[in-house]
Amino acid sequence: MKHFRINVHIIPRKGLLDPQGKAVADALHTLGFDAVRDVHVGRYLVIETAAADVAAAEAAVREMCARLLANPVTEDFEIAGVVTA
């Protein structure tokens, strides 16, 4: 078994009202960042786990996301990177 650090992004599902992201976008506009079109506020998780290889580590994290880390009704997830710890 090797040790991995897996970075996961949990983001609000596209199309759903994201008032927090909108509030941040409005604040950026107030600061003069007029080019900002949209902001989405999600969560960033770093999972440290043992696994046989990268594929197994990714598969395990996908299952973790499906069962706990992301709400299947309102959120999507993406694995942003897997590094050997």
Place this chain on the structure above:
Amino acid sequence: MKFGIVSFPGSNCDDDAVFAATETLGEPAVKLWHKDHDLQGSDVIILPGGFAYGDYLRAGAIARFSPIMHEVSAHASRGGPVIGICNGFQIACEAGLLPGALMRNAGLQFLSMPVTIRVENTGTRWTSLCEVGQRLTMPIAHGEGRYTVDAATLERVEGEGLVVFRYVDASGEATDAANVNGSLDNIAGVRNFAGNVVGLMPHPERALDAQLGSTDGRVLFESVLAAVHA
């Protein structure tokens, strides 16, 4: 009839629910610690409000894996009455006992105020003594109460009459202004298909005594009393 009120770490309305059952309704009640595996003979389960597990990750996300939830789900699948109030509604949705999810209020603010809700469905253990269209005033106190569900499920929820309560104005209209947290279709509460599980964001257990401003929550508890004694 025995009420079982689940206490999660961070629940803060469990004592209100016990008070509602014992002092207001005169029925026995027992607090069920979330790590237990025993409903102690409870006929009715209340998932109370609060901030179970500090709302870590998402409201209700971790509480649904508490050991007692296994027994609560089994009780629900046997047809036993369950109500999820506020955080308890969030937990019931996360646990898959009810359809949908509760997201951050559209206005981003924590809302603590009385609201008016309209009874949409009386085919539940918790609303059998209500009338369709009846208006009830109860307090809300939540930051994440915006009911959300995907389009296909919404069609089913609306089509099968699973909406139990909607936020309405004083004249009973489900207006945008009355939709305090931005819920889809003004939805304040839903039921499961069998009608034994109901979840809602408003607090009926805080609306049982005239001294607290409203007794409109009483009819939910009287309904479940009638259902269990029937």
